[in-house]
Amino acid sequence: MIQIKLPEEEIAGVPLRNHMLLAAGILGTTGASLKRMLNLGAGGVVTKSIGPKAIPGHHGPALIPVDGGLINAMGLPNPSKDFVEEIAPLKGEPVVVSIFGGTPEEFGTVASWFPDAAAFELNLSCPHAEGYGASIGVNPRVVRECTEIVKTYNKPVWVKLTPNVTDIKIIGKAAEEGGADAIVAVNTVKAMRISTELRRPVLGNVFGGLSGQAIFPIAVRSVYDLYDAVDIPIIGCGGISSADNVLEMMMAGASAVEIGSAIHDSVNIFSEIAADLYSKDGIPAEEIVGCAHV
Ligand code: RRO
Secondary structure, X not given: OOOEOOOOOOEXXXXXXXXXXXXXXXXXXXXXXXXXXXXXXXXXXXXXXXXXXXXXXXXXOOEEEEOOEEEXXXXXXXXXHHHHHHHHHHOOXXXXXXXXXXXXXXXXXXXXXXXXXXXXXXXOOOOOOOOOOHHHHOOHHHHHHHHHHHHOOOOOEEEEEOOOOOOHHHHHHHHHHOOOOEEEEOOOEEEOOEEOOOOEEOOOOOOEEEEOHHHHHHHHHHHHHHHHHOOOOEEEEOOOOOHHHHHHHHHHOEEXXXXXXXXXXXXXHHHHXXXXXXXXXXXXXXXXXOOOOO
């Protein structure tokens, strides 16, 4: 297997310690758990998505295991502005604050609360949130306007996209036109299960988002598509659980990756992957980013 060198420069405006970040929503609601993941080898961390109002989330069941992954319908639970104090001790660390809103103005309001963020990740992609996430992130104009407004806070802006669209390239280009510094591809894939015993949907919210190894090929395809369409860095996300998966994402066009569901199998996933992925004699990652394009 190819081995690569640790990053020597910022990626998408953030000084990452390696090419792997903790994905949004995974252990990201407390400052202590974010700090723990940095201590356990994450190159950077993305927080749980924070919105304009505190909300408790959907009724349970909100997380179910399925073959090859998980389906969640957490429902954007978040403490809103109180999160500012929660992550204050992490000032100076590579903490990307994930934010959401129902309008560009709400995105701007939430961004204004976090002057210490290393970057913002705009959640325009949660697959089961009425009025938020993918329900507005399928509209290129809205994606461009949300990006433009958050960009006025003079920080790197990453835009996280849904794979649940006909052509992800159109949405990626809209984010780039709005001034995005990177695209994150992808959020979870809209999904559901039904209990044959109960004759009812399993999740309290009926629909949820599928994550984990089952969606890795969808994420690779999305990154591959976007690499042809945009000139800004792409962060690959969706089902990554090995060093070979990281390399495959890079070959599709990703400059870095986010890891989420694999943490449920091993909290040491970052250091385990790093042991296989990095060597001081490795090649610079830039040599393989996008190399699979024909
Ligand atoms: O909180 C959630 O239910 C959630 C979010 Br914000 C998201 O972006 N993606 C997802 O699968 N779940």
